[in-house]
Amino acid sequence: MKEIDIILKNIKNKELLPVYFFHGEEAFYIDLAVKHLEQDVLEEDEKAFNQTVVYGRDTSYPEILSLARQYPMMGDRQLIIVKEAQDMKLNEDESKALEAYLENPVPSTILVIAHKHKKLDSRKKVSKMLAKAGMLFTSEKIKDYQLPAWIQGEITRLGIKSAPNISHLLAEYLGNDLSRITNELNKLKIVLKNDAVLDGKVIEDNVGISKDFNIFELQRALGSKDMSKAFSIAYYMGKNKKANPVQMAFGVLYNFFSNIVLYHTLSGQSPQNIAAEMRVAPYAIKDYAEAARFYPLKHATRVISILREMDLKSKGLGVRQMEDEEIYKELVYKIIKVDELKVKV
Structure with missing residues (x-):
């Protein structure tokens, strides 16, 4: 089972970590995990008081960690999500502040840090601490040769019947933007009715790729x-x-x-x-x-x-x-x- 599948399963089962640090070049899996944390950690009536979402360009690690050390209002836990965390400074002082928090995280706080488009420096002490604690999750960019198989897996997961080589056709034209691919497949699932097969004609009509006149052909x-x-x-x-x-x-x-x-x-x-x-x-x-x-x-x-x-x-x-x-x-x-x-x- 892929690491992301394990993370999503644990979130659904409320088996939560005090800190999640997502990093890496592939934003798709980071966004997916953060979305599930936003949806599933707190009940709807708890979110107004105990769910905080901030962006890296508007905050700093000391400010985030100050929030994390507070206790939830009228609930058992609080959720703090830092999106676009790659925009925050992580110099020596910030690193030491984060290291200190990792040594003694607040049990009632779920701190989620989404550090997209690049990896945290593995040589940093904070990186090693996160990895040792099982709180560091890497989202790797999918290789081009792996893309058709990934698309076919999504087609299967969505319960779509497809003609041969459709995953290759989509890979050639949509590239390795996993979010775009997922959006297109979800739209195609809505279009397909009564067990219709996803073939070149459906793609030509709905995605704009000619089934007969394309680089694959x-x-x-x-x-x-x-x-x-x-x-x-x-x-x-x-x-x-x-x-x-x-x-x-x-x-x-x-x-x-x-x-x-x-x-x-x-x-x-x-x-x-x-x-x-x-x-x-x-x-x-x-x-x-x-x-x-x-x-x-x-x-x-x-x-x-x-x-x-x-x-x-x-x-x-x-x-x-x-x-x-x-x-x-x-x-x-x-x-x-x-x-x-x-x-x-």
């Missing part, structure tokens, strides 16, 4: 050297550059062809080992196996050079700056015709 067309389909998709994407920024396409295709290169170097190993080394789902290996037939190692390496060249062109370096539509068409032509072109590697 362009990658597939390039991987099988389907020139007609690849040009059709590239034309559409170039005409709709706001929804299909060319820089995103470069990133996706760079990863794809880098994995083809890696697939060639792993030739002869089991599909399970190849998937593990490439950090992709096992079912995706067949797509790389097919693409590797069309792009031998030498050609896959050349494609990476083409992507770098086109990236420079898109930024106007060395040549006039090209429009996205031109970039997409030239990119598709050069990739599919890579075996006929002379490309510097």
